[in-house]
Amino acid sequence: MTLQHDGIDLEDFWQAIEVCYEQSWTDGLPVVPPTEPLVARMLAAGPWAENDVLLFEPARNVSVTAYKAAVNAVMAGCRPEYFPVVGAALQAVGDPAFELHGPATSTGGAALMVIVNGPVRRRLGIHGGANLLGPGFRANATIGRALRLVLLNCLGCQPGVLDKSTQGWPGKYSLCFAEDEESSPWEPLSVARGFKPGQSTVTVFAAESGHNVLSHGTASPEPLLALFADAMAGLGSLSPGRSVIVLAPEHADHLKRARWNRARTQAWLYEHAWRSLADLKRTGKTEPAFFTNPQLLQWLYRHADGGVPSITPDVDTAERVAAQDESVRVHRGLGPEDILLCVGGGQAGGHSSFFPSWSRGRSVPFVTKEVPS
Amino acid sequence: MMRILDPTIRAAGIPVTAQRAPRPAHLTGVTVGLLANGKSNGMVLLDRIADLLRERRGIGEVVRLSKTNASVPLTEEQAEPLIKQCAVVVTAIGD
Secondary structure: OOOOOOEEEEOOHHHHHHHHHHOOOOOOOOOOOOEHHHHHHHHHOOOOOOOOEEEEEOOOOEEEEHHHHHHHHHHHOOOHHHHHHHHHHHHHHOOHHHOOHHHHHOOOOOEEEEEEEOOHHHHHOOOOOOOOOOOOOHHHHHHHHHHHHHHHHHOOOOEOOOEOOOOOOHHHOOOEEEOOHHHOOOOOHHHHOOOOOOOOEEEEEEEOOOEEEEOOOOOOHHHHHHHHHHHHOOOOOOOOOOEEEEEOHHHHHHHHHOOOOHHHHHHHHHHHOEEEHHHHHHOOOOOHHHHHOHHHHHHHOOOOOOOOOOOOOOOOHHHHHHOOOOOOEEEOOOOHHHEEEEEOOOOOOOEEEEEEEOOOOOOOOOEEEEOOO | OEEEEOOOOOOOOOOOOOOOOOOOOOOOOOOEEEEEOOOOOHHHHHHHHHHHHHHHHOOOOEEEEEOOOOOOOOOHHHHHHHHHHOOEEEEEOOO
């Protein structure tokens, strides 16, 4: 296949790397210069024609074609066989429900987390074991990086231009890993999300930086999960948004031995990840402006028994919330299903992680898409 | 010799489907739309701007519209009051 597209003619490979910097085409690390043969091989490894739109971003009115995705995937260092995963992840973040414009541009500085399930993990070497969130694995490093390069190069998300992250975090370079399904006490995440066993999927999430949950001292579910609930209830990131928990195999095994299923674990965490309304008030987390947003209102305004009263924002809402019993529990998220549980990490060590959603509001949902074979 | 391909969409050109609206010659008596982008305080800022426009330019009616979600563009249907009634629309983000 020969591609006829705009480009820059150069003498050698090293000059090409420097030109990519000069053009502001990189994330700060060197990129693989996207030559025509490399891009053609990348494109040929997926099921898409070059003009197929993988992602449409309505706020910018921009369509990202398979061709542009392939150029960026080459630059990220992807092998061609990774391209179906990159494409599926772009389709996932491009799902209208994901509302990409927010996490791509907000001061919150979200990373696009990609969790991979199914046989494609083994086939491509997408890692779910020791140091799965860290360096050392080409597929993890480059698939997530390809998404970021698409945001930078195709959606205008240059730092300080459309990406207004106050701080950002290193997960914005790349945040892609496989679930260690073999160490999970439960069905794979993809099956819990409605896909068939044996289907390969990507699940995406707009994540703030992770919080280590450390425990080597208990094998009982309640004391163990209390540590997660405590991290989830941290006031700094407490919100009505969703949560991702990556359980270390050791922690997952404690739940397996105690026969705790996924739903019970989610319910327990939701029930225990809360702060009192008094805590929120004393830390400025009940801004009057919140009361114009129905979801934030639903989160803050509860009956003392935890029930959700029927209330719509009106002129008296701020006063009604202010007058509420201050012992009312404000939970992280709006229900147990807002807590995504997956398993990953080395076989040794009691280190799990909790990732809060981007945004002080409801943020965006989890989206799962099948990886085309 | 080698050619590297352009990864951006800037070069390809973002399609422009809308025409620029004609600029009004003055604002006296003109109906002005206020479009808050969905963040908490956008309308606070816009109301102040409308006060100043009323005071300094003698604008007429004001049509206020707040998006419910900052991440999602308005649909044409949602924008209809602004399109039909306003000669000028001011939009703002306020967090």
